[in-house]
Amino acid sequence: MGEIMERRKTSSVCIGNVQVGGTAPISVQSMTNTKTDNVEATVAQIKALHLAGCDIVRVAVPDMSAALAIKQIKARIDVPLIADIHFDYRLAIAAMESGVDALRINPGNIGNIEHVAMIVTEAKKHHIPIRIGVNAGSLEKGIQEKYGGHPSPAGMVESALQHIAILEKLEFYDIKISLKANDVPMTIKAYQLMSETVNYPLHLGITEAGTIKSGIIKSAVGIGALLAQGIGDTIRVSLTGDPVQEVRAANEILKSLGLKEYGPTLVSCPTCGRCNIDLAAIAEEVEKKLSTVRKPIKVAVMGCIVNGPGEAREADIGIAGGKGQGLVFRKGEIIQTVAEDQLLTALFAEIDKLIEEEQ
Numbered sequence: 486m487g488e489i490m491e492r493r494k495t496s497s498v499c500i501g502n503v504q505v506g507g508t509a510p511i512s513v514q515s516m517t518n519t520k521t522d523n524v525e526a527t528v529a530q531i532k533a534l535h536l537a538g539c540d541i542v543r544v545a546v547p548d549m550s551a552a553l554a555i556k557q558i559k560a561r562i563d564v565p566l567i568a569d570i571h572f573d574y575r576l577a578i579a580a581m582e583s584g585v586d587a588l589r590i591n592p593g594n595i596g597n598i599e600h601v602a603m604i605v606t607e608a609k610k611h612h613i614p615i616r617i618g619v620n621a622g623s624l625e626k627g628i629q630e631k632y633g634g635h636p637s638p639a640g641m642v643e644s645a646l647q648h649i650a651i652l653e654k655l656e657f658y659d660i661k662i663s664l665k666a667n668d669v670p671m672t673i674k675a676y677q678l679m680s681e682t683v684n685y686p687l688h689l690g691i692t693e694a695g696t697i698k699s700g701i702i703k704s705a706v707g708i709g710a711l712l713a714q715g716i717g718d719t720i721r722v723s724l725t726g727d728p729v730q731e732v733r734a735a736n737e738i739l740k741s742l743g744l745k746e747y748g749p750t751l752v753s754c755p756t757c758g759r760c761n762i763d764l765a766a767i768a769e770e771v772e773k774k775l776s777t778v779r780k781p782i783k784v785a786v787m788g789c790i791v792n793g794p795g796e797a798r799e800a801d802i803g804i805a806g807g808k809g810q811g812l813v814f815r816k817g818e819i820i821q822t823v824a825e826d827q828l829l830t831a832l833f834a835e836i837d838k839l840i841e842e843e844q
């Protein structure tokens with residue numbers, strides 16, 4: 486596996502039982518899109534996210550009924566929970582009293598330093614970290630004017646530093662930072678700048694990235710570029726759609742950089758004039774089968790016998806198509822030749838065998 490740049494050293498925070506920053510593995514976050522006070526729906530979505538490989542889940546807390554619902558939600562889940570709060574210190578206090586594991590709130594937006602101090606006192610009491618989340622779209626007017634009248638990486642960092650200073654003045658250092666924009670180069674520059682300025686752990690994300698297809702590409706490019714430079718301690722892919730897709734995409738980003746071993750990897754060739762089978766349909770079936778597998782196995786689906794097994798030598802198991810027949814191979818060695826219509830059955834049997842062997 487290729488090596489990426491050494492990870493930047495940061496301080497760490499604990500969100501429930503998940504450490505973020507320091508030497509901890511890069512964690513995956515997502516956010517529910519249910520009404521938080523609909524406890525049934527929210528718990529069901531949190532469980533689905535956790536099952537898909539989400540390490541930390543965030544819920545919106547727009548009102549008191551959402552803040553109070555956290556107590557019931559927490560009793561039914563075993564993944565750390567973050568409350569996302571804007572402006573209202575009372576919601577932050579109520580969320581902490583309800584047992585939330587961390588807050589996302591910007592102290593500079595609360596308006597009254599005494600209210601910030603109340604939040605900090607409660608957060609210290611329960612060891613609850615606070616994420617400062619700067620968003621390019623809602624950058625303070627004064628800061629925007631200072632940097633050319635529009636959002637900029639330097640402006641985003643300055644905004645974060647102002648929020649950080651408020652917490653540090655209250656001797657609160659259990660901090661994590663995000664600097665999100667929907668513009669990928671701006672986001673990358675902002676995080677680079679931030680990582681040269683402070684050593685708090687960084688939560689990476691491209692905000693309002695878009696629908697599943699374009700959003701995954703933007704997130705993979707932005708988050709991937711930063712991770713490849715050793716920047717980033719926890720990530721969230723933001724997509725308009727089912728948040729489970731966010732978690733899958735986030736795990737794929739981490740897997741593709743060798744930062745996480747999670748679930749199987751499917752390698753499939755792009756096909757060319759040598760391919761004589763319907764490889765796209767076969768690859769889809771294999772992907773479906775693998776979506777039920779948790780082991781980090783690598784499966785190759787290759788179009789032809791000429792290059793297939795050799796090209797996919799590092800795969801645990803795979804198939805290569807031929808004329809009317811195909812090959813099943815393991816670690817690049819051919820172990821079976823079967824009729825084309827038996828290829829999938831033979832591959833699935835080998836996958837099951839491999840999983841059993843590894844148990």
Ligand code: SF4
Nearest residue numbers: 754756757760788789
């Ligand atoms: Fe073409 Fe065979 Fe390579 Fe697939 S494995 S791209 S079919 S040469």
